[in-house]
Amino acid sequence: MNTGLLIIAAALWGAAAGSFLPRAAYRFSAPAGEPWREECPGGHALKGWLGRASCPECPERPEAAAEGVEGAGAAGYGPRTTPLVIATALVCAALAAATGTRPELGVWLLLAPVGVLLTAVDFRVRRLPDPLTLPFAGAALALLGLTALVPEHAGEWTTALLGSLALGGGYFVLFLINPAGMGFGDVKLALGTGAVLGWYGWPTVMLGTFAGFLLGALYGGALVVARRASRKTAIAFGPFLITGALLGLLVGAYTA
Known part of the structure; x- marks a missing residue:
């Protein structure tokens, strides 16, 4: 495979994988000694570990953008998707460039x-x-x-x-x-x-x-x-x- 295509494919894989990380990042981000988070800040049960950190059952939160959480203007409760997508894509692209086929x-x-x-x-x-x-x-x-x-x-x-x-x-x-x-x-x-x-x-x-x-x-x-x-x-x-x-x-x- 052409090196450029390999790097692009790796970056796309990283972007796709990174888009599934925000919910897991929120659930695992419990202080030491506390169990992993099972609910969003609104008290609604979280379903699954992978996906965006937003809750369809919570009311809209216009202040979410100022708080730097996912789902600005909606019911976001965890880290933004975009930084995780970019970080994972860049890491995967760099690994592909260095490792080759x-x-x-x-x-x-x-x-x-x-x-x-x-x-x-x-x-x-x-x-x-x-x-x-x-x-x-x-x-x-x-x-x-x-x-x-x-x-x-x-x-x-x-x-x-x-x-x-x-x-x-x-x-x-x-x-x-x-x-x-x-x-x-x-x-x-x-x-x-x-x-x-x-x-x-x-x-x-x-x-x-x-x-x-x-x-x-x-x-x-x-x-x-x-x-x-x-x-x-x-x-x-x-x-x-x-x-x-x-x-x-x-x-x-x-x-x-």
Whole structure:
């Protein structure tokens, strides 16, 4: 397939997948210790996990646009669809451009929407849901195991498994040292990101890990400079872990 057509197809897939994320982002964005949301703010039961975050039973809310929620002028209650669509489309297009027609691209395109969803949820409530992080790691290893059986792949499943264990173990040590600075959800997420980075080898694991910590440090430093946080303020690290993994994966895929 022509590279340009592949990138366009991946972007369209990402846009379609991203359009189904807002409701899940709202339902998973419950504060720590609380159950996942089963109702919209108006008290109406939510049906399903995928789709737009709008409730046909709620009265119109003209103030929705000012609140930055989905369904401005209607009964929107969660994150807007457009940013999630754009983010997922861009991520999938970048992965396609870096990976080309190699079979592991299918794995990256399936995992990308989950990564975007995890990023959105962690930014909103500083929580990485187990129903997303653990299946993400399991799916990554299982799908890469199948990909390793397909000709023309460019990675190694054994290194993916070891990368998952190494990164998960490393984050677990950091969690034990400083539980206030590193959540256990980050540890479980590291199992999945370690797997995808490990597919392309240890240099990719190190690059993705370093990029995540660097981005997190820059963000925290910017908050301190802007006086929106202190040096002891905890931030959601999941988005930077995922973004760092994405950057490492793009470099690893491009150079493989």
